[in-house]
Structure formats: C-alpha cells, structure tokens
Amino acid sequence: MSELSPDAVGRLRDLMAKPELPDRYRLVEVVGRGGMGVVWRGYDRVLEREVAIKLLAEHVEGEAWVARMERESRILARLEHPGIVAVHDAGLLPDGRAWYVMRLVRGDRLDDAAGRFGGVGDALRVMDRLAETVAFAHAEGVVHRDLKPANVMLGPFGEVLVLDWGAARGDTSADDRASPASSALAGDTAHGTVIGTPGYMAPEQAAGLPADERSDIYGLGAILRDLLAALPGAPPKPLAAIRDRALAADPAGRYPDVVALRDDLRRYQDGGPVAAYREGPLEVVARLARQYRTPILLVSAYLVMRLAILWFRRI
C-alpha cells in the first residue's frame, strides 16, 4: 500500500473537502446539505458580496448527477422571477463536480416558520406567492417535482422563495431532450426513477409515472395541508375543500392548473364562492353576510333609523 506522508494526507484531505473554485470565489462555511448537493456561504471577490455556492455533495459521483446539477443551474437561470433565486455563475470543479453560484438567501424555512403564523391570512399570503411562482415556472415549461415546506424560504421582507430545483424537469430544455444521462434523472419512467419526497410527492410520482404540472399542484396542496395543520382549530370547509382538491389522488381530480388553484384561494380570501366547494343555502347566506358586511350594516342602520323615525312620528 502507498505510504503517504502526513502532509500528503493533509493535502489529499483538502483536495477532497475543499472544492477548487475559481479564485473569484472564497468558500466560508457549509450552510445546507441535501441528498445531492452541498450549499456553501461564499464571497464573490469581484462584486464584493456574499453569495451561495451549491455543488454536488462529496459522495455523489457520476455523469448523470453532474448533468442534473448543470440542468438545475440552467433551469434557474431561465426562471427569472422574484420567487426564484437568481443564478450568477456556474461551472465544473477540477474533480468533475458541477457547481453554481446564486444569491445568498437569508430567512426562515417555511417548515420552521409555519408554527409562528398568526392565522389563516398568513398561510394564504404565502400560498398565493407560492402559486404565482410555480405558475410562472409552469408557463416556462418547468415542473418543480419536489415542492414541500422545507424547499420554501421566507425572507425578512416578506419574500417567498421556492428553492431546490434539483428535481425539476424542464420539458422545453434542449439538454433534457439531448442527454440520456439527464433524462435518467428526470423522471423518465423507462428508467424507473422516482424523484420526490414521501408525504409531498403526488401518487403518480411515487408510482414512477411521469410528473407534470398537476404533480406540483399536489405538492402545493401538501404545503397548504401542513400550513393549515399548524394553525389552531379545524380549517373552514371551503379552505379544506381547496386543500383536498389539490391533494386528489387522481391527477384529473385536481385543479387543471396552478392558476385555477391560486384563483380559488383568492376567491376564498375575498369571501367569494370557491370552485372546490358546493355551499348549502345557509352557507351562501352566511358567506354573503360576511362578504357584504359593511353595506349590510349600513343599510341595516339606515332601515333602523327610518323605522325609529316612523315610530317617533306616530307617537
């Protein structure tokens, strides 16, 4: 066996641990770690700002994973949206691992923050922003495929950011079509690959079937489920119905697209009827009473005053 000096062991350890990035970037500390990637807090010497640098985890080996990381950076670069972290740079390490640099996001993960929500309004505000972002991605031909509270970051100024697009599939991306390696990791059932998180992935994903936009609707429904569960008491029936429709086991039973889900949530917020729930007559009355409370109160007050005037005149 090769006899290595202590210095050589140290160098090899550094070689394995510290990614050899271009001089422009300095690595500071590991701030996140997932099954596939490691995220470092870094510093961009040229622009003199902190950045986040994601690269393949040390134990991840293989061209398919490199292709997947490269695809993730390309997808992110394509999705310019306030709800998606911008990518600034990308490349390959000398050891073959892919990396990319993105904006350093500060804030709380949704699964940590949900317990501090003040009420349904907070949850719906987050869901609205999430739905907007996912709808934008879908319009760009990108399906996230791993939506869950842990992949959502809430910024200090109310930002809602969808993270970790490593499992995303961009149907219109040229490399998705061209690279067998990437398609092997992109949910191609011919390869039998399953990507997602139990409890959040749609049944068709878990079964190894192709995931489409409706799979993301399921993921959004699962997030809504968690947010409502973190609030005290049972959710209102229309909201529970929206959640249940998004979580329908059969994709055909879900909302046709994310915009329809978002619109239903907005209708609920505005006090209107939601598509997912058929109200009884009393519920319609109660809802209308809530929705038009102010004019009803004004009219009622006016009528009471008129009646009072009439009554005094009779006396």
Add this chain to the structure above:
Amino acid sequence: MAIESSPGGSGQRGAGFPETRPSVLVALAGRDGEQRREAGELLCRAYRAPVLALVRHRWPGKEADAEDVTHDFFDALLEKDWLARFDPDKGRFRTFLRVCAERFAANWQQAAGRLKRGGGLTEVPLDLVAELVSAEADDADRRFRDAWVKSVFGLAVEGLRDEAATAGRERHFAIFERYDLADHPAGERPTYRRLAEEHGLSESEVVNHLAWARRRFRAQVLETLRRLAGSDEEYREDVRELLGVDP
C-alpha cells in the same frame, strides 16, 4: 430530504456508484471464496495500521509485541467469525473493530504475563464488545481514526495507480503523484508549466490530466469507504468525517 432511487437500488448512498463489489462485511458473510479472501485482505490492509497504532498507544514500550498482537488479532478476527456479532444499530463498524482490538490486545497482554508465569491465552469476552461500541472518543480513538484515514487514502492511491495503468493513463497518475502526493519544500511545488515541460504537454493538458486523476482518486476513496462501512449511514458519516465537513 428528497429520496431518489434507481433500478440499481443504490438510492442516495449509491448515488451513481456501480456496486460491482460488495461491502467487506457482506463479502465475508457470503459463500464466494474469492470474494471472502479479497474482502479479508482489504479489511486487514485498511485496519492493520490503525490497530497497530492503537496497540502502541495503549501499551507503550512494548513495540515488539505490538506487531504480534496486531497479526494475531486479524487471524482471530477472520477465523473466529467475530464480525458476525457486529450490529450496525449499536454503532459504527470502525468503532466495533477498535473495541475488539482493544479487548484482544488487553487479553493478549494479560495472557502473555500469565505465560511467563506458566498460564495460557484466554478468549476475548466479546459480549462486552457491544456495550463498548458506543465508547466515547478519546485520544486512542483519534489515533485509530487518523491511521485509518491514512490507510484509506493509501488504498485509494493504489487503486488509482492500478486504474491508470489499466486505462493506459500512467502519465495522469505520474502528474498527480508529483503534484499532489509528493512532499516539496515550501514554495517549491511544481507549477503546471513546469509539469507541462517535464511531460511534454501543454498546460491545459496538465490541468486535464490532473483533473482526471483527482476525480478518479475521489471515486476510489468513496468506493473504499463504501466497502469498509458497516451500513449506509456509516458510509455517509465516514464521507463527511473524512472530508472534514459537518453536515
């Protein structure tokens, strides 16, 4: 954390590894004689130096005995099927081996003392081993771990040398050996340009050669760790620990 599985069934742990060779524990428990022999050899080569370092640390001043204890330990380990008692739920395989070695060496020393007084060797009370597997790290453990890291890197370098020879890439290995393995006085590490001149290559070719060797070295280290680990979890912990990065 997302789960990802593939037809190979390697899941996250495998993450792209072609699992061509079973782990040492699986191979030693199997019936394939060649695999058992090869796994036993790998086990001994990976752990000989750590066990030797441990024995020397625990019983300083008995250098002559340390080699004998280490040799006898591996003989006993493989012959007496002690590895069958390893339970991954109770701790790391590496810790299990360290505790086994410590118990064996302690008994060996006692027995050696008794021999001088006319006594004989006794069995290692391995039932105690499971309880000791979770023993807290101490200086001996650190020495054991450091020697193990060196062994793993040494095995990986050897694997890389063989791989390079098989692939006709001896020059790739030579550049790696010169640039990353050889010790140089401060400030005298060869530059890419100098390596290019030495090997009649362009600088970019040197970079590419080095990149290939480093990439394959990394793969060799990971494969060695995978084969030596007692469980998937231990493999991941080893990777993180060896790379000095906390998850």
